[in-house]
Amino acid sequence: MELWTAFLLGFAGSAHCAGMCGPLALALPRLEPTAWRHVAGRLAYNLGRVLTYGALGLVFGLVGRSLALVGIQRWVSLGLGVALLAGVLAARVDLFRLPLRGVGTQVKNAMGPWLRRRGVGALAMLGALNGLLPCGLVYVACFGAAATGQVLTAIEYMLVFGLGTVPMMLGLSLAGGALPVPLRLRLQRAIPYCLALVGVLLILRGLGLGIPYLSPNLAATPAAATCCH
Secondary structure, three states, rough: OOHHHHHHHHHHHHHHHHHHHHHHHHHHHOOOOOHHHHHHHHHHHHHHHHHHHHHHHHHHHHHHHHHHHHHOOOHHHHHHHHHHHHHHOOOOOHHOOOHHHHHHHHHHHHHHHHOOOOHHHHHHHHHHHOOOOOHHHHHHHHHHHHHHHOOOHHHHHHHHHHHHHHHHHHHHHHHHHOHHHHHHHHHHHHHHHHHHHHHHHHHHHHHHEEEEEOOHHHHHHHHHHOOOO
């Protein structure tokens, strides 16, 4: 999977993030007494989110690597791509909301004590926990990371995805309601196209057409063919 697709997914999907996590970003405690300390706290919050996404990249990279070693990565990639396109065509992005409400409740409960603390470290921890909240777009990014079949590449994919969400989330936490609503609406409309693009790329990767980077021949990779002497 190309890294630019991760950034595009994160950037366009940040409109969704603004709607789901925006109230939390606006409720973050303000760090006094200087404006720089306030900005540093918001940067720490977003850094925590991005690092959590990187950790998810490690997990799903290991999963993708395991699938590649047993030779079924291409079929998983095809299945995920078809599921994404089906969800977009059905106009049901909510298809990707896995039944993780219990996890979301536990994460929110864990965030409570940190919201009452004031400090850069506390805000970084809040961001790290926020990255664990159930989110359909994060699931899609994790699927893309797993499809890379490489652990380091999967980590990079999720980090770039996280970086794509930073402009909107940082701007929201700093400017609040001053962010232009038309921009949010345009990004919101772009989400289905980004999901469709990732779905098509997953299908192309699963087909293994021998196109470098875009559709490599997964059956011919060293992971799928080892020998002993």
